[in-house]
Amino acid sequence: MSKNRKNRKEPAYLRNFTRDVLQRKIWLEESYAKEHSNTIDGLKVLTETLNKYIQDLNLEICRNIPYISLKPTTGADDAVRMFIRQQAQFDEPSFMLQIGEHYIGLTHFIDLFVSEGVFELDHPSNEVFDAEIIFNSDYTRMVIIDIFLDVAMFNSYSFLRDADTEEKQAFSKKKYEYFRSHHLSTCFDEVGENLDYYSFAFSCHDISEETTFSINLEKYRNIWEDFIHEYYPNSVHKERPIEQQLKMRVDKHLPSDYHNEFDDKEPGIYFVLRLNRADLSPDIHGQLLPILGGKDVGFSNLKIVTKTELSKYGKLLRELYISAFKVVKQEKDSIKSVAKNEEAKPQKSGNNHCYKIAVSFTSKYREKYVEPFCNALLKLGYSKDDIFYDNWHKVRFNGPNGGEIMQNIYKNDCRMIVVLLSPDYIERRWTGINEWPVIEGLINSRQSDKICLLSVDSVDLESISAYIKTYGIVEDVSNMRPDEIAKFINDFYNDRIISH
Amino acid sequence: MEKHKIWAPIDKVEQEKYLYHYTSFENALKILYHNTLKFSKLSASNDSFERKPKVKLDCKDLKLHQIYSYIHDGLEKIRCNIRILCFSTDADYDKIKSQYVEMNSLFSKDMIRENVLGRGFALPRMWAQYADNNHGVCLVFDKKKIEDCIKKCQINFYGQNVEYKAYYQPIIITENQLDQIIKGINTNPLDFVKQISTSDFNYIVYNYFTKLDDWSSENEFRYITFSDSSIEGDVEISSISSALCGIVIGERMGDVEKYILELLLADGFNELQLKQIVFEDLTTRIKAIPCSSKKKGSAEYV
Numbered sequence: 001m002s003k004n005r006k007n008r009k010e011p012a013y014l015r016n017f018t019r020d021v022l023q024r025k026i027w028l029e030e031s032y033a034k035e036h037s038n039t040i041d042g043l044k045v046l047t048e049t050l051n052k053y054i055q056d057l058n059l060e061i062c063r064n065i066p067y068i069s070l071k072p073t074t075g076a077d078d079a080v081r082m083f084i085r086q087q088a089q090f091d092e093p094s095f096m097l098q099i100g101e102h103y104i105g106l107t108h109f110i111d112l113f114v115s116e117g118v119f120e121l122d123h124p125s126n127e128v129f130d131a132e133i134i135f136n137s138d139y140t141r142m143v144i145i146d147i148f149l150d151v152a153m154f155n156s157y158s159f160l161r162d163a164d165t166e167e168k169q170a171f172s173k174k175k176y177e178y179f180r181s182h183h184l185s186t187c188f189d190e191v192g193e194n195l196d197y198y199s200f201a202f203s204c205h206d207i208s209e210e211t212t213f214s215i216n217l218e219k220y221r222n223i224w225e226d227f228i229h230e231y232y233p234n235s236v237h238k239e240r241p242i243e244q245q246l247k248m249r250v251d252k253h254l255p256s257d258y259h260n261e262f263d264d265k266e267p268g269i270y271f272v273l274r275l276n277r278a279d280l281s282p283d284i285h286g287q288l289l290p291i292l293g294g295k296d297v298g299f300s301n302l303k304i305v306t307k308t309e310l311s312k313y314g315k316l317l318r319e320l321y322i323s324a325f326k327v328v329k330q331e332k333d334s335i336k337s338v339a340k341n342e343e344a345k346p347q348k349s350g351n352n353h354c355y356k357i358a359v360s361f362t363s364k365y366r367e368k369y370v371e372p373f374c375n376a377l378l379k380l381g382y383s384k385d386d387i388f389y390d391n392w393h394k395v396r397f398n399g400p401n402g403g404e405i406m407q408n409i410y411k412n413d414c415r416m417i418v419v420l421l422s423p424d425y426i427e428r429r430w431t432g433i434n435e436w437p438v439i440e441g442l443i444n445s446r447q448s449d450k451i452c453l454l455s456v457d458s459v460d461l462e463s464i465s466a467y468i469k470t471y472g473i474v475e476d477v478s479n480m481r482p483d484e485i486a487k488f489i490n491d492f493y494n495d496r497i498i499s500h
Numbered sequence: 501m502e503k504h505k506i507w508a509p510i511d512k513v514e515q516e517k518y519l520y521h522y523t524s525f526e527n528a529l530k531i532l533y534h535n536t537l538k539f540s541k542l543s544a545s546n547d548s549f550e551r552k553p554k555v556k557l558d559c560k561d562l563k564l565h566q567i568y569s570y571i572h573d574g575l576e577k578i579r580c581n582i583r584i585l586c587f588s589t590d591a592d593y594d595k596i597k598s599q600y601v602e603m604n605s606l607f608s609k610d611m612i613r614e615n616v617l618g619r620g621f622a623l624p625r626m627w628a629q630y631a632d633n634n635h636g637v638c639l640v641f642d643k644k645k646i647e648d649c650i651k652k653c654q655i656n657f658y659g660q661n662v663e664y665k666a667y668y669q670p671i672i673i674t675e676n677q678l679d680q681i682i683k684g685i686n687t688n689p690l691d692f693v694k695q696i697s698t699s700d701f702n703y704i705v706y707n708y709f710t711k712l713d714d715w716s717s718e719n720e721f722r723y724i725t726f727s728d729s730s731i732e733g734d735v736e737i738s739s740i741s742s743a744l745c746g747i748v749i750g751e752r753m754g755d756v757e758k759y760i761l762e763l764l765l766a767d768g769f770n771e772l773q774l775k776q777i778v779f780e781d782l783t784t785r786i787k788a789i790p791c792s793s794k795k796k797g798s799a800e801y802v
Contacts, residue, residue, distance in 0.1 A: 035790045086787060088610035089780075115614040116775060116786040117508030125610060134613055136504035137788035138773070189505075 146201035181381030358388035376486030510618035539583035645743035
C-alpha cells in the first residue's frame with residue numbers, strides 16, 4: 001500500500017482533499033499501551049471507519065462536518081479527549097499530576113475502562129473526567145467512534161464550535177439530559193443518573209447486532225437535529241464564506257477567484273471535482289472526459305456538481321481518479337429569516353414542524369383520555385410547546401380561520417399526529433370536516449408514517465375509512481391507563497419519527 | 501451485543517446459564533480440533549469414593565455376609581459402565597451474597613466491576629488441579645446448548661448439580677430386597693441399575709451426584725449416562741462448537757501455546773471469545789488477549 005495518503009484507496013475520499021480535519025488524541029495508560037502495541041495500526045483503521053461515517057453525513061447535511069485524525073499518546077495534552085486503561089488500580093496520582101495544567105481547557109474528558117463483562121456509562125472515579133465508560137474490549141472501536149463522531153458533529157455547528165469552554169461543558173450535559181428526557185434507547189446495559197456526558201451515537205446502534213456495531217446515521221442525524229431544535233432554538237449556524245471554504249482544499253489548483261463560480265447557484269451542497277490521478281487507462285479516460293469536459297482530461301479541468309450528480313461517480317471517487325471537495329452555499333438571508341421567525345412565534349421554529357405531537361379527538365373524550373395522556377406525556381419529558389393539544393394553545397388558532405390554522409398544523413407544523421378514533425369522530429363537525437380530511441390527505445400522499453391511530457369504545461373502523469379498516473392497525477386504548485397511552489405515543493415518536 | 505455478559509461479575513450473570521470445563525492445553529486442542537467432548541468412566545474418577553457402592557445390608561445374619569459381598573462386587577462392576585461428563589458452575593449467588601457484599605464494601609467501584617471471583621471460570625483450585633496448574637484452558641459452554649448437543653447424539657442422560665455432604669449415609673438394603681437384587685445382578689446388571697435409576701431417582705442422586713464436602717470448591721455439575729461397552733471414551737458428544745461460547749486461558753499459558761490456540765480458533769471459531777484469567781492481589785479479572793491472529797483484520801484491534 002502506498003504511504004502517500006492521496007494515493008491510497010480509502011473509503012472516506014472527501015477526507016483526502018480537505019484540511020478541515022480535527023487532530024485529537026487518545027491517552028493510553030502505560031500497561032494498556034504496552035500490551036496493545038498494534039494500537040497505531042488499529043487506530044488508522046478505526047479513523048478510516050469514523051471518517052467514512054462523517055463523509056456519509058457530509059453528503060447529506062448542509063454544513064461542513066470536520067473530519068478527525070486520531071493518534072495514540074501516553075501523556076496529557078490539549079488534544080486528548082479520552083483515557084484508556086484496563087486495570088482498576090492504575091497510577092492515579094501520577095495521572096492527576098500530568099493532566100493538571102490541561103484540565104481547565106478540556107471540554108470533555110472520558111475515562112474508558114476495559115472490563116470484559118460490563119458495559120456501562122457512569123460517574124467517573126475522579127473529578128477530572130466527565131464520565132466513565134466501562135466496556136468489553138470487543139467494543140473498543142465502537143465506543144471510540146461514537147465519541148469522536150459526536151466531536152465532529154459538535155464542531156459542524158459554528159455556534160457550538162465558537163462557544164467558550166464553560167458553555168461547551170454545559171453542552172455535554174445537555175446531550176445527557178436530552179437522552180434521558182426523550183427516553184432514547186442506548187447500547188449500554190446501564191447508564192448512571194445525572195451524568196455530564198452522552199454521545200448520541202450510543203443511541204443509534206442496532207443492539208441485536210453482534211459484530212459490526214454499525215450506526216443508524218439517519219436516526220443519528222434526526223436526534224441531533226431535534227436536540228439542536230430543542231436546546232438551541234435561537235442559535236444559527238454560520239457556514240464559512242465559500243472563499244474561505246475553498247482555501248481548506250489540500251491542493252492549490254483552484255483559481256483564486258473560483259468562489260465566483262458559486263454566485264449564481266442556489267443554496268445547497270456542491271462538490272468541486274478535479275482529476276486526481278495521471279495513470280489513466282483508456283477506459284477511465286473515456287469515463288472522465290464527459291465528466292470533466294474539455295478536449296482532454298487534465299488537472300486544470302474543474303467541475304462543480306450537486307450531491308445527486310456526485311453519486312454517479314462513486315467508483316471513480318473511491319478509486320481516487322477524481323478528487324471531490326465539498327462546498328456549502330448557505331442561504332444569504334437565513335440568519336435574518338430565522339431571527340424574524342423567532343420574533344413572530346414564541347414556539348420553537350426554524351422549520352415547519354413546530355410541534356412534536358398534535359392530537360386529534362372529539363371533545364367527549366377530552367377529560368377521560370386526552371387530557372390525562374397529554375399530562376402523562378409531560379412527565380415523560382415533553383413540554384406543552386411540544387404537544388398540540390388545543391386547550392394549551394387556544395390563542396394559536398383563535399379567529400375566523402381557526403379551522404384553517406388547525407388544518408395547517410396537522411399538515412405542516414407537527415412531526416406526528418395522534419388520532420383518537422371514537423364512535424363520534426366522523427360525525428362531529430370539527431373532527432369530521434376539519435381534521436380527518438387533512439389526515440386522510442396525508443395518508444393518501446404517503447405521509448402516513450407520522451400518524452398514530454388509537455381507538456376507544458369499539459369504534460367501527462369502516463365508518464371512519466374503508467382503507468383503515470382493511471389495512472390499518474389501530475391501538476385500542478379503552479382499557480389503558482394514561483401513562484400507558486403516553487408511553488405508547490412516546491415509543492411511536494422515538495421509533496417512527498426520530499428513527500426515520 | 502449481549503456476548504460480553506459471559507464475563508460479568510457473579511451478581512450480574514444469569515444463574516445456571518453456563519457450564520465450565522477445565523482441561524489441559526493438549527486436551528483442549530483435541531476437543532477443539534475434533535469438535536467433540538467425551539464422557540469418561542465413573543470408575544476412572546479421581547475421587548476414590550466414586551468407585552464405591554454406598555449400600556449397607558440391613559441384616560444381622562452373619563451368613564448373609566457373603567451375599568452382601570456378592571452384591572457389592574456386582575454393583576461395583578456396573579460402575580464401569582457408567583459414564584460421566586463433569587463441569588463447574590457459577591457459585592449460587594444467593595448463598596454467597598452476604599460475603600460478596602461485605603467484600604465489595606472494601607473495594608472501589610472499578611474493582612467491583614472487574615472482579616469475577618465466584619464465576620465458574622475463576623476457580624483457583626480448578627485451574628491448579630485440572631488445567632495443568634494454570635497453563636491450561638477453561639471452556640465455557642452454554643448449558644442449554646450443550647444439552648441440545650447431547651440429545652442430538654441420542655444419548656440418554658441425567659444431569660444435575662453435585663450435592664456435597666460431610667458424610668455418606670449408605671442406602672440400606674433390606675432382606676426382602678435381596679432376592680430381587682441378586683436376580684437383577686445375575687441376569688442383566690446394567691439394565692437392573694438403569695431400572696433402579698428410573699424408578700428411584702434418590703438412588704441415582706445419592707450414588708452419582710453426591711460427593712464429600714472436600715470437593716465442594718469444584719461447584720460441579722455433571723451429566724451421567726450408561727454404556728453397554730466398557731471401552732474408555734466410547735460415549736462422545738459431537739459438534740460442541742455450537743455450544744461453546746468462550747475460552748479462558750490460564751494465567752501461565754505460554755506464548756507458543758497461545759499462538760497455536762489462536763490459529764486453531766481462527767479456522768472455524770471466529771465468533772468465539774478468547775480471554776485470559778488474571779489473579780490480582782485482591783481480585784480476579786478477565787482480560788482480552790492482544791493477539792496477532794485472533795481474527796481476520798486484526799489491525800482493527802485497538
